[in-house]
Amino acid sequence: MEHIASYIQEHQQRFINELIELLKIPSVSADSAYSQDVWNCAEAVQKSLQDAGCDVTEICETPGYPVVYGEKIIDVSLPTVLIYGHYDVQPADPLNLWDTEPFDPVIRNTEIHPEGAIFARGACDDKGQMYMHVKAVELMIATNQLPCNVKFMIEGEEEVGSANLSWFIERNHDKLKNDVILISDTGMIAKDVPSITTGLRGLSYVEVEVTGPNRDLHSGLYGGAVANPINILTKMIASLHDENNHITVPGFYDKVEELSAKERAAMAEAPFSLENYKKALDINDVYGEKGYSTNERNSIRPTLDVNGIWGGYIGEGAKTVIASKAYAKISMRLVPDQDWKEITELFQKHFESIAPEAVKVKVKPHHGGQAYVTPIDSMEYQAASKAYEETFGKTPIPQRSGGSIPIVALFEKELQSKTILMGFGLDSDAIHSPNEHFGVWNYLKGIETIPYFFKHFTELSKS
Amino acid sequence: MEHIASYIQEHQQRFINELIELLKIPSVSADSAYSQDVWNCAEAVQKSLQDAGCDVTEICETPGYPVVYGEKIIDVSLPTVLIYGHYDVQPADPLNLWDTEPFDPVIRNTEIHPEGAIFARGACDDKGQMYMHVKAVELMIATNQLPCNVKFMIEGEEEVGSANLSWFIERNHDKLKNDVILISDTGMIAKDVPSITTGLRGLSYVEVEVTGPNRDLHSGLYGGAVANPINILTKMIASLHDENNHITVPGFYDKVEELSAKERAAMAEAPFSLENYKKALDINDVYGEKGYSTNERNSIRPTLDVNGIWGGYIGEGAKTVIASKAYAKISMRLVPDQDWKEITELFQKHFESIAPEAVKVKVKPHHGGQAYVTPIDSMEYQAASKAYEETFGKTPIPQRSGGSIPIVALFEKELQSKTILMGFGLDSDAIHSPNEHFGVWNYLKGIETIPYFFKHFTELSKS
Numbered sequence: 065m066e067h068i069a070s071y072i073q074e075h076q077q078r079f080i081n082e083l084i085e086l087l088k089i090p091s092v093s094a095d096s097a098y099s100q101d102v103w104n105c106a107e108a109v110q111k112s113l114q115d116a117g118c119d120v121t122e123i124c125e126t127p128g129y130p131v132v133y134g135e136k137i138i139d140v141s142l143p144t145v146l147i148y149g150h151y152d153v154q155p156a157d158p159l160n161l162w163d164t165e166p167f168d169p170v171i172r173n174t175e176i177h178p179e180g181a182i183f184a185r186g187a188c189d190d191k192g193q194m195y196m197h198v199k200a201v202e203l204m205i206a207t208n209q210l211p212c213n214v215k216f217m218i219e220g221e222e223e224v225g226s227a228n229l230s231w232f233i234e235r236n237h238d239k240l241k242n243d244v245i246l247i248s249d250t251g252m253i254a255k256d257v258p259s260i261t262t263g264l265r266g267l268s269y270v271e272v273e274v275t276g277p278n279r280d281l282h283s284g285l286y287g288g289a290v291a292n293p294i295n296i297l298t299k300m301i302a303s304l305h306d307e308n309n310h311i312t313v314p315g316f317y318d319k320v321e322e323l324s325a326k327e328r329a330a331m332a333e334a335p336f337s338l339e340n341y342k343k344a345l346d347i348n349d350v351y352g353e354k355g356y357s358t359n360e361r362n363s364i365r366p367t368l369d370v371n372g373i374w375g376g377y378i379g380e381g382a383k384t385v386i387a388s389k390a391y392a393k394i395s396m397r398l399v400p401d402q403d404w405k406e407i408t409e410l411f412q413k414h415f416e417s418i419a420p421e422a423v424k425v426k427v428k429p430h431h432g433g434q435a436y437v438t439p440i441d442s443m444e445y446q447a448a449s450k451a452y453e454e455t456f457g458k459t460p461i462p463q464r465s466g467g468s469i470p471i472v473a474l475f476e477k478e479l480q481s482k483t484i485l486m487g488f489g490l491d492s493d494a495i496h497s498p499n500e501h502f503g504v505w506n507y508l509k510g511i512e513t514i515p516y517f518f519k520h521f522t523e524l525s526k527s
Numbered sequence: 528m529e530h531i532a533s534y535i536q537e538h539q540q541r542f543i544n545e546l547i548e549l550l551k552i553p554s555v556s557a558d559s560a561y562s563q564d565v566w567n568c569a570e571a572v573q574k575s576l577q578d579a580g581c582d583v584t585e586i587c588e589t590p591g592y593p594v595v596y597g598e599k600i601i602d603v604s605l606p607t608v609l610i611y612g613h614y615d616v617q618p619a620d621p622l623n624l625w626d627t628e629p630f631d632p633v634i635r636n637t638e639i640h641p642e643g644a645i646f647a648r649g650a651c652d653d654k655g656q657m658y659m660h661v662k663a664v665e666l667m668i669a670t671n672q673l674p675c676n677v678k679f680m681i682e683g684e685e686e687v688g689s690a691n692l693s694w695f696i697e698r699n700h701d702k703l704k705n706d707v708i709l710i711s712d713t714g715m716i717a718k719d720v721p722s723i724t725t726g727l728r729g730l731s732y733v734e735v736e737v738t739g740p741n742r743d744l745h746s747g748l749y750g751g752a753v754a755n756p757i758n759i760l761t762k763m764i765a766s767l768h769d770e771n772n773h774i775t776v777p778g779f780y781d782k783v784e785e786l787s788a789k790e791r792a793a794m795a796e797a798p799f800s801l802e803n804y805k806k807a808l809d810i811n812d813v814y815g816e817k818g819y820s821t822n823e824r825n826s827i828r829p830t831l832d833v834n835g836i837w838g839g840y841i842g843e844g845a846k847t848v849i850a851s852k853a854y855a856k857i858s859m860r861l862v863p864d865q866d867w868k869e870i871t872e873l874f875q876k877h878f879e880s881i882a883p884e885a886v887k888v889k890v891k892p893h894h895g896g897q898a899y900v901t902p903i904d905s906m907e908y909q910a911a912s913k914a915y916e917e918t919f920g921k922t923p924i925p926q927r928s929g930g931s932i933p934i935v936a937l938f939e940k941e942l943q944s945k946t947i948l949m950g951f952g953l954d955s956d957a958i959h960s961p962n963e964h965f966g967v968w969n970y971l972k973g974i975e976t977i978p979y980f981f982k983h984f985t986e987l988s989k990s
Contacts, residue, residue, distance in 0.1 A: 093844075094842070094843060094844030094845060094846060095842060095843055095844065096843065154846060154848075155840065155842060155844075155846055157840070157842065158743070161742065161743070161851075223845075224844055224845060225845065251748075265747060267747075267847070269845050269847070276810065277808040277809065277810055278808055278809035278810075279624065279808075279957060279960050279961060279962075280621070280624070280959065280960045280961065281808075281959070281960060282930065282958055282959040282960070283830075283832045283834055283858055283860070283959075284728060284730070284860055284928070284929045284930030284931050285714075285825060285928070285929050285930050285954060285958075286825055286929070287825060287830040287832045287858075287860050287929060288815050288816060288824040288825050288828055288829075288830035288832075288860065288929070289813055289814075289815050289821045289822075289824040289825040289929075290808060290810065290813060290814060290815075291810070291812075291813075291814035292832045292833060294832075294833040294834075294835075294836050294855075295764065295765075295768070295832065295833050296814075297761070297836075298760070298761040298762075298764040298765045298833065298836070299761075299765040299768075301758065301761040301765075302758075302761045302762040302764075302765035302766070303765070305758070305762075345740040345741055345742075345744075345753060346740065346741035347739065347740055347741075347753065347754070347885055347886075348884050348885065348887075349754075349883070349884040349885040350752055350753060350754075350885060351752075351753060351754035351759075351883060351885035351886075352751050352752050352753075353751060358752045359752075361751040361752040362747075362748060362749055362750060362751050362752040365751055366751075367746075367750040367751035369746045369750045369751075369755050369757075369758065369849055370755060370757040370758050370761065370838075370839065371746055371757075371839050371840055371845070371846060371847060371848050371849070371850075372757075372838065372839035372840040372841045372846070372848075372850070373757050373760075373761070373836055373837065373838050373839060373841070373853065374836065374837045374838075374841040375833075375835065375836050375837075376833065376834050376835035376836060376856070377618065377620070377834055377835040377856060378835045378836070378837040378854075378856075379557070379558060379618060379620065380557060380558050380559065381556075381557030381558060381618075381687055382557060382686075382687060382688065382732050382834070382856065382858075382893050382894065383557060383617060383618055383686075383834060383835070383856075383959070384730070384732070384834060384858055384931075384959060385617075385834050385835075385959050385960070386832055386834070387834075387835070388624075390836065391841075392757075393839070393840060393841075393845065393846075395746055395750075395845075395847055397746070397747055397750050397751065420812070420814060421811050421812040422810055422811065422812040422813065422814035423810075423814075424811075430845050431845065465747070465748070466747045466748050466749070466750060466751070466752075467745065467747030467748050468747050468847075491748060494742065495745055495748075496743065496744070496745040496746075496846070496847065496848050497742050497743045497744060497745070497848070498742060498743065499742075
């Protein structure tokens with residue numbers, strides 16, 4: 065393909081500036097205080113699709129935040145690539161741990177990103193990676209190299225479980241009709257080690273509430289005689305893992321896909337340094353399920369993590385109180401063949417069953433999604449692999465990710481098409497963390513690589 | 528003694544109004560945001576001592592909040608009663624559980640208080656009970672019935688462990704010289720069952736911090752492979768009690784005073800209904816150390832309670848994060864012969880020892896104090912007992928309290944005098960809880976009873 069490198073060279077500063085403007089919008093879907101910003105962000109994305117050259121763009125309302133749709137149909141007889149991404153972002157807190165304002169993007173150099181990285185909430189997850197596609201399509205249209213049809217479906221509720229995406233897809237099968245779904249919402253192993261994500265974990269997210277006495281009590285007058293809901297909650301949560309860090313919820317592992325020794329050996333070949341891993345996190349040791357490596361623990365094995373816990377007096381100083389209630393947010397990462405709704409029910413049943421008589425327990429299912437695995441011998445995968453070969457000069461490594469993009473399984477079910485996950489982020493980008501960033505090099509490399517996927521996918525589709 | 532009932536009758540509305548004004552000052556010692564209010568409260572207390580008729584009043588500075596001192600010396604050859612109380616209050620949160628503003632006192636009738644109760648933070652603990660003494664002394668002076676000398680020592684840091692009281696006492700032995708210390712900062716069994724507190728539990732309050740990775744992490748990409756500090760904290764806290772709810776800290780019980788079967792039998796005679804207790808707290812069952820009754824669990828046995836816990840995302844919605852840090856505030860109630868500093872060290876050593884390699888743990892000792900028991904055959908106790916007999920028409924029941932007034936042990940050590948705990952509050956007054964209140968009847972009954980203690984103590988001292 066001609067002029068790709070030169071076009072990027074010529075327009076890269078504008079590409080960066082446009083992304084920075086998008087990152088200034090605090091589109092936090094989890095916190096209703098940002099509701100207007102989320103809507104504003106949808107409009108900004110729609111405009112960017114118009115500017116990129118889409119013939120049709122639309123803000124599609126849902127019971128929640130809208131889906132931004134766009135399309136450029138050049139020939140109905142040609143294949144159609146549907147690009148999915150999301151314009152909402154994770155909450156930015158804890159704010160005090162950010163070196164700069166989460167919604168006031170700045171470019172700073174880092175050890176891994178000597179060419180500079182854009183620091184802002186959403187820089188990588190997913191505004192930056194989503195916007196790579198907008199710019200790649202602009203490039204292909206501007207240089208008359210768009211080889212097939214393209215559609216965009218950019219949602220605003222990914223960080224809260226894509227609550228209304230299935231509602232939207234079920235009502236728009238025709239509009240969303242496609243031959244392959246392309247997503248950049250994952251990472252790659254390293255800048256010089258391109259990889260394609262072939263597996264994602266499922267998710268079940270719940271909130272639990274333990275109630276003891278009907279009011280906060282003086283811990284001296286009642287301490288020792290009344291169940292303290294915080295102590296009870298810690299006992300209940302602690303009991304969810306055994307001494308080998310296996311999850312104790314009955315039936316939890318019944319449907320877990322067991323990988324063959326061959327598959328595990330292949331995984332073990334991916335470059336990984338446990339020393340660097342520990343150094344990067346400043347931990348003396350890793351911790352997890354007995355019998356599995358670190359890379360297995362965070363990809364092919366299910367987990368149960370407390371994402372938040374609170375109860376009692378958490379202000380300055382001391383308060384000698386026994387709280388009436390204690391709470392926790394708990395999420396389970398699931399692997400292929402575990403059904404998230406079934407797991408949620410198993411958890412709920414078990415958690416309620418282990419509560420002592422002295423307290424009342426509520427389990428509130430929050431959201432979830434299924435795990436996903438894609439075969440590496442498919443035509444879609446081959447097109448992606450070739451694209452990386454052209455821009456990185458090497459064949460990408462297939463990689464299972466520990467993250468979840470629940471809607472991938474949904475797409476396959478509803479739209480009968482495969483999803484390709486071309487991620488250009490790095491583990492060190494600190495997504496979901498303070499100081500999230502996205503390397504300028506990665507951003508531009510993504511814009512460069514995407515058109516080659518379109519090219520090879522179109523060619524392979526013809527043959 | 529003459530005119531006591533009539534004087535109270537005549538002035539009761541003013542007594543109530545003055546207390547309400549004092550309760551409007553949010554003197555929360557645990558939260559530095561209220562620092563100025565704590566100082567203002569000290570000045571209000573000083574003025575009330577002047578108005579009551581003290582010859583000398585003083586705001587005595589300390590490294591922390593000041594001690595308000597006052598005295599009325601009528602004859603150095605007569606005995607001196609030192610009244611201790613505190614003008615600081617517990618934090619009011621959780622604010623949303625208050626029916627009315629914590630610092631905007633209102634009088635409402637309740638089932639137990641048909642004559643009305645004053646609802647406000649500090650109404651009972653301890654402004655209301657402290658102010659009973661101010662009004663009782665006013666009464667005795669105004670009616671020329673003060674039989675001995677009286678001193679006041681009202682501090683502003685009781686709710687944060689009386690951090691600087693020992694500093695103050697060590698420097699003021701002469702000023703504080705007395706023959707008995709009188710405190711109203713405890714409760715009685717019921718309005719028709721007067722009781723005198725003969726035992727208090729000690730306290731050790733600590734804050735713990737568990738650190739995992741050096742930043743918040745994406746729970747998908749790292750979940751299962753890295754120690755989650757919240758999960759670890761729950762495991763560590765859960766392990767502090769065994770299956771019989773015995774505390775597992777090595778050496779914790781070594782010095783615990785074991786009561787004789789006779790003493791436990793005597794305790795069991797105090798009127799108590801487990802059904803009413805459970806009903807009042809809306810719990811299906813009590814919970815505590817195996818082998819002990821509810822009244823024993825909250826008075827003669829040591830405890831370990833989490834007073835607060837926090838970590839990770841506790842906002843609205845969901846955040847799939849592994850927190851970098853998790854925290855808890857933990858307090859242990861101690862019984863006679865347990866030394867709070869030794870217990871604090873045992874806890875710290877044990878808690879650090881059970882932390883897995885994968886996390887770092889910090890234990891920050893907060894404050895504490897020794898337990899206390901007073902004999903019921905002493906002259907001081909007999910004087911108090913006779914006072915109740917005059918105003919309640921029945922002999923008070925000696926009672927061990929689960930609460931802690933750490934400075935009582937300090938007084939005995941530093942000032943070589945016994946402390947008498949004449950409490951007029953009720954368990955249902957919700958001290959340290961939302962909707963704290965103090966019965967108007969209890970308030971006035973306290974003002975009526977205190978002068979009789981002065982009378983009998985002076986007479987018994989002479990004989």
